[in-house]
Amino acid sequence: SxxxxxxxxxxxxxxQTVRITCQGDSLRSYYASWYQQKPGQAPVLVIYGKNNxxxxxxxxxxxxxxxxxxxxxxxxxxxxxxxxxxxxxxxSSGNRYVFGTGTKVTVL
Amino acid sequence: xxxxxxxxxxxxxxxxxLRLSCAASGFTFSSYSMxxxxxxxxxxxxxxxxxxSSSSYIYxxxxxxxxxxxxxxxxxxxxxxxxxxxxxxxxxxxxxxRGTVTTDSDSFDIWGQGTMVTVSS
Numbered sequence: 454s455x456x457x458x459x460x461x462x463x464x465x466x467x468x469q470t471v472r473i474t475c476q477g478d479s480l481r482s483y484y485a486s487w488y489q490q491k492p493g494q495a496p497v498l499v500i501y502g503k504n505n506x507x508x509x510x511x512x513x514x515x516x517x518x519x520x521x522x523x524x525x526x527x528x529x530x531x532x533x534x535x536x537x538x539x540x541x542x543x544x545s546s547g548n549r550y551v552f553g554t555g556t557k558v559t560v561l
Numbered sequence: 562x563x564x565x566x567x568x569x570x571x572x573x574x575x576x577x578x579l580r581l582s583c584a585a586s587g588f589t590f591s592s593y594s595m596x597x598x599x600x601x602x603x604x605x606x607x608x609x610x611x612x613x614s615s616s617s618y619i620y621x622x623x624x625x626x627x628x629x630x631x632x633x634x635x636x637x638x639x640x641x642x643x644x645x646x647x648x649x650x651x652x653x654x655x656x657x658x659r660g661t662v663t664t665d666s667d668s669f670d671i672w673g674q675g676t677m678v679t680v681s682s
Binding site for chain 1: 596598605606607608611618620621622656658661663664665666667668669670672673674675
């Protein structure tokens with residue numbers, strides 16, 4: 454299967470920690486990248502590779518991977534972290550890409 | 562400033578054609594693979610197509626294969642998506658995104674603001 458499955462929605466109290474997961478067979482071979490998308494805006498890369506953050510992304514964002522599951526953790530969630538989050542990786546063929554189904558994060 | 566700017570979206574009838582463009586600036590365009598990603602209204606992201614830096618490798622999602630053609634002009638720092646035989650389900654915001662490869666992964670590190678394509682009679 455070349456699908457990446459995410460929980461549709463999660464909520465987190467301000468300042469607390471939330472983990473978003475992404476499951477798929479291709480994750481056994483490829484690391485996921487993670488994208489944050491706020492309403493009406495283009496996606497922004499927040500995590501890539503084993504656990505790398507692009508310049509400008511706060512260190513409260515971190516990534517991990519085990520077996521067929523990749524995870525994005527926000528430690529000390531802030532109000533501005535409320536957004537949709539998508540994982541992405543190459544598919545099982547290695548030539549194409551697949552996005553996860555997306556997770557809406559609400560900061561309470 | 563590293564930037565991608567899409568253009569060419571609009572309203573088109575089912576079965577019609579449209580050509581999207583993406584103008585790149587602020588980086589060496591010819592050194593990067595490029596991608597098109599779309600998002601239907603209220604839906605998630607869907608990868609559409611990729612093209613390598615020298616156009617040697619081109620891949621499409623099954624949903625657009627045979628109807629869409631990706632291309633690039635490195636001399637003009639531009640990426641294109643020719644869309645033919647358009648269907649209602651192709652209605653979406655289309656983003657161009659730069660592909661970046663590191664030692665352990667690849668990702669889409671720069672995105673344009675998107676251009677809306679609406680397929681409707």
